Amino acid sequence: MNTSPIVLQDLDAIADRAADALARLQSPDEAVRRIALLQLADLESAATIPAFIAALRGDEAAEIRQEAASILGAWERDDVVDALCAALLDADDDVRAAAADSLSELKQASSGAVLQRWVRQPDPFVRRSVLRGLRELRCAEAFGHALSALDDDDATVRLEAVAVLGWLKDERALGPLAQRAAGDADAGVRRAAVGALGFAPAADETTARALLAALRDDAWQVREEATATLGKLRTPSAVDPLVAALDDPYWQIQLRAVRSLGQIRNARAAPAVAALLTHPIGNLRREAALALGELRDTGTLPALRDALLDSDPDVRKAARIAIAQIGEDDR
Incomplete structure (x- = not known):
């Protein structure tokens, strides 16, 4: 156990309440130390931060180090971020996880500079946790680190790298993301890369080729993500x-494909979409009706009028909306 005294600066304002808790942090009883730590946390004073850092770095009890890592998530400054990054190397998995969770809650862009000092650690858990922390900071300086991490041997690190690049929305990443979407060995990374390509310009041919190839991926989750992204980009x-893809054996992909065809708004797809108005899955029938409203093909009006008698009220409502969009009175 760490028995060195804890020195707090600016303690005068909370001295009466903090002194006893600080003394009990040196107790040989783990339960006593944990209660003392929680009492200090209740003070919500920045003056107590050194106590939490000391507990995180030196307490012999993993439960207390874990508690300290969680408490420090409420404070964002360089020494806290550095201590949490160091805790990613803790011998206890729960402590490491608590530190990673606290790092994922960072909001200040200035924290990115500290995180980047840890992004090339040998331990893949550290690398992916740091990238996860960088993701929501949208720190432009993280671009190079994330781009390099796309080639990491560990799939979970590559997954976080994809997430960082997707949030940064830097078009220099489109080519590397397209390569991961088409060829990464891990289906989860391929799926994430397909989704990350959603910020591409609609006319970007490299992105379009990667997404169309992903429609043939062996993993249905990748195909599903590809159908959604193609609709988002309205790829002609x-x-x-x-x-x-409307004939894909997975109904989830059929549903996404219907929705995307409605977003692209090319009437050539209308007959195939209209055929789904008799599908046994109600959600698919509803999405088909809504997509037909976007496609605005008068040739689908007879099928939509039949759908007004559907057993599912949501399908009937969608059919009425579609008929109105096409310009037919729904009486």
Whole structure:
């Protein structure tokens, strides 16, 4: 156990309440130390931060180090961030996880400079936790680190790198992300890369090729993500492949494909979408009706009028909306 005295600066304002807790942090009884730590946390004073850092770095009890890591998540300054990064190397998995969770809550861009000092650690847990912390900071300086991490041997690190690049929305990442979408060995990374490509310009051919290739991926989750991203980008060349995706054995992909075809708004897809108005899954029938409203093909009005008699009220409502969008009175 760490028995060195803890020195707090600016303690005068909380001295009466803090002195006893600080003394009990030196107790040989783990339970006593934990209660003391929680009492200090209740003070919500920056003057107590050195006590939490000391507990995180030196207490022999993993439970107390874990508690300290969680408490420090409420404070964001360089010495706290550095201590949390160091705790990612703790011998106890729960302490490491608590430190990673606290780092993921960082909000100040200035914390990125500290995090980046740890981004090339040999331990993959440290690398992915630091990238996770950098993600929401949207720190432009993290771009190079995330780009390099796309080639990391550890799939979980590559996954976090993809997330960072997706949040930064820097078009220099489109080519590398497209490569991961098409060729990463891990399906989770491929799926994340497909989703991250959603910030691409609609006319970007490299992105379009990668997304169309992802429609043929062996993992259905990747195909599902590809159908959604193609709709988001309104990729014109995706119409026929998305129509083909309406026959995918997974209904989740069929649903995404219908929705995306509605977003792209090419009437060529209307007959295939209208055929889904008799699908046994109600959600698919509803999405098909809504997509037909976006496609605005008068040839689908008979099928939509039949859908007004559907057993599912949501499908009937969607059919009424679609008929109104096409310009037909729904009486």
